[in-house]
Amino acid sequence: MRMSSEPSNARFTMLIVDDDVDVLSSLRRYFRPLPYRIWTAEGGQQALECLTGQRVDMMLLDLKMPDRDGLDVLKEALTRMPDLKIIMLTGHGGVREAVMAIQNGALDFFEKSTCLDMLRKKIDQAYRMWLLDQENQSLRQELEGRFCFDALVGESPPMLQLKDLVARVSPTRTSVLIQGESGTGKELVARAIHEHSNRKSEVYIPVDCAAISASIIESELFGHTKGAFTGADHSTLGLIRSADKGTLFLDEIGELPLEMQAKFLRSVQEQTVRPVGATSEFPIDVRVVAATHRNLIEEMARGRFRQDLYYRLSAVTLYVPSLRERGDDILLLARYFIKALSREGMPFKTLSEEAARVLCAHTWPGNVRELENVIRNAMAFARGHTILARNLPALSELSGVQPPIRATASGRLADVEREAITRALRQTGGNRRKAARLLGISEATIYRRLKQYAL
Numbered sequence: 001m002r003m004s005s006e007p008s009n010a011r012f013t014m015l016i017v018d019d020d021v022d023v024l025s026s027l028r029r030y031f032r033p034l035p036y037r038i039w040t041a042e043g044g045q046q047a048l049e050c051l052t053g054q055r056v057d058m059m060l061l062d063l064k065m066p067d068r069d070g071l072d073v074l075k076e077a078l079t080r081m082p083d084l085k086i087i088m089l090t091g092h093g094g095v096r097e098a099v100m101a102i103q104n105g106a107l108d109f110f111e112k113s114t115c116l117d118m119l120r121k122k123i124d125q126a127y128r129m130w131l132l133d134q135e136n137q138s139l140r141q142e143l144e145g146r147f148c149f150d151a152l153v154g155e156s157p158p159m160l161q162l163k164d165l166v167a168r169v170s171p172t173r174t175s176v177l178i179q180g181e182s183g184t185g186k187e188l189v190a191r192a193i194h195e196h197s198n199r200k201s202e203v204y205i206p207v208d209c210a211a212i213s214a215s216i217i218e219s220e221l222f223g224h225t226k227g228a229f230t231g232a233d234h235s236t237l238g239l240i241r242s243a244d245k246g247t248l249f250l251d252e253i254g255e256l257p258l259e260m261q262a263k264f265l266r267s268v269q270e271q272t273v274r275p276v277g278a279t280s281e282f283p284i285d286v287r288v289v290a291a292t293h294r295n296l297i298e299e300m301a302r303g304r305f306r307q308d309l310y311y312r313l314s315a316v317t318l319y320v321p322s323l324r325e326r327g328d329d330i331l332l333l334a335r336y337f338i339k340a341l342s343r344e345g346m347p348f349k350t351l352s353e354e355a356a357r358v359l360c361a362h363t364w365p366g367n368v369r370e371l372e373n374v375i376r377n378a379m380a381f382a383r384g385h386t387i388l389a390r391n392l393p394a395l396s397e398l399s400g401v402q403p404p405i406r407a408t409a410s411g412r413l414a415d416v417e418r419e420a421i422t423r424a425l426r427q428t429g430g431n432r433r434k435a436a437r438l439l440g441i442s443e444a445t446i447y448r449r450l451k452q453y454a455l
């Protein structure tokens with residue numbers, strides 16, 4: 001296998017595969033003036049090896065080779081690299097195989113005796129398509145690149161609105177307050193703000209205010225000097241100063257004790273930090289993002305949160321919507337978690353229609369975190385390739401989805417049917433059309449049965 005030593009960034013790469021080295025070298029010579037990178041392989045096995053770990057755009061593939069059948073190589077190459085354009089080269093005849101090659105995904109086939117200019121035209125066409133693709137791709141990246149929210153799954157209107165706000169506020173230096181119920185993804189939003197700011201190559205320091213005990217929170221945040229208190233045998237920087245030049249994320253800021261709120265406000269206003277025990281201040285350059293699941297306005301009314309700090313932080317407030325406000329995002333997220341978990345090694349499964357219905361009917365008090373856990377459990381408990389409603393036991397009960405109808409005491413089909421109709425009517429608030437749809441029978445049938453059973 002001969003490869004040119006150029007760097008492998010975007011250049012149209014063509015691999016020529018033939019067991020005849022003379023054919024290889026004459027084709028290589030013929031294509032040399034063209035702007036392609038050209039590799040050659042002296043057989044099918046070598047060609048396939050060449051495809052591992054590097055991108056090839058076009059392959060000229062000999063149909064008859066002693067080590068591996070060209071048709072075989074074609075199939076395997078396309079499974080590995082579905083976008084690969086393959087042109088088959090045949091000796092004399094071989095038309096039947098050539099047709100099979102086309103049926104199996106080859107772009108075209110040429111007899112080796114055909115004029116090379118025809119082959120060149122075909123390749124040139126593919127090359128121009130490739131150029132267009134490249135251009136589109138880089139345009140798309142330019143458009144999306146700055147604000148690509150892969151980690152923030154959701155297409156519902158409130159999520160799109162949130163992403164739009166995040167995109168607009170991220171590049172600024174403004175403090176941001178993120179509010180939202182527990183498990184809605186506030187931390188993810190904070191991270192996205194940092195990732196899309198011009199501080200993204202600097203540090204991101206998340207601090208969970210709820211997790212630090214009141215006795216040490218001051219020195220944790222502001223640092224201390226050596227000897228500031230018993231046990232302080234060396235000075236520390238503190239979390240705020242360690243976020244210098246970057247982003248400080250204060251999670252659960254509603255839990256910050258009042259006196260710390262005052263000291264923190266001073267730090268933010270003056271962009272300085274005074275460590276415990278120090279007599280002077282240190283300048284800092286920190287962007288603050290804070291989050292809470294509490295309603296800070298209520299907290300202020302109760303005297304548990306300082307008004308001045310609230311106004312300082314809430315210049316921009318982002319509300320992360322609860323999961324029940326996000327409509328179809330529930331299913332989008334469910335499928336996202338299934339994929340993520342199967343990448344972690346759990347067997348991939350699809351969602352049954354009924355399971356999807358149960359997920360959509362649930363009210364999700366624990367929001368996205370609850371959904372993630374429900375999917376994790378269902379993936380672990382579902383036996384086959386499908387997640388069924390019964391793999392979501394906690395939800396089925398809560399959502400009022402009924403257990404399957406069992407035979408009634410009498411065991412008569414008529415009784416089972418009657419029970420099913422009664423239940424469907426109850427579920428649809430007496431709407432016969434909806435009940436019929438729910439049961440998968442026609443409206444006429446449901447009317448007939450209602451009469452028959454005197455319902």
Ligand SMILES: Nc1ncnc2c1ncn2[C@@H]1O[C@H](COP(=O)(O)OP(=O)(O)OP(=O)(O)O)[C@@H](O)[C@H]1O
Nearest residue numbers: 151152153181182183184185186187188293368369
């Ligand atoms: N839009 C989303 N796309 C993908 N994953 C999400 C999304 N929102 C939340 N998650 C995931 O759900 C879980 C909970 O999110 P996160 O910890 O950010 O919530 P939170 O609002 O900070 O919750 P809490 O108030 O309990 O701290 C995380 O595992 C997170 O990755």
Ligand SMILES: [Mg+2]
Nearest residue numbers: 183186187251
């Ligand atoms: Mg959180």
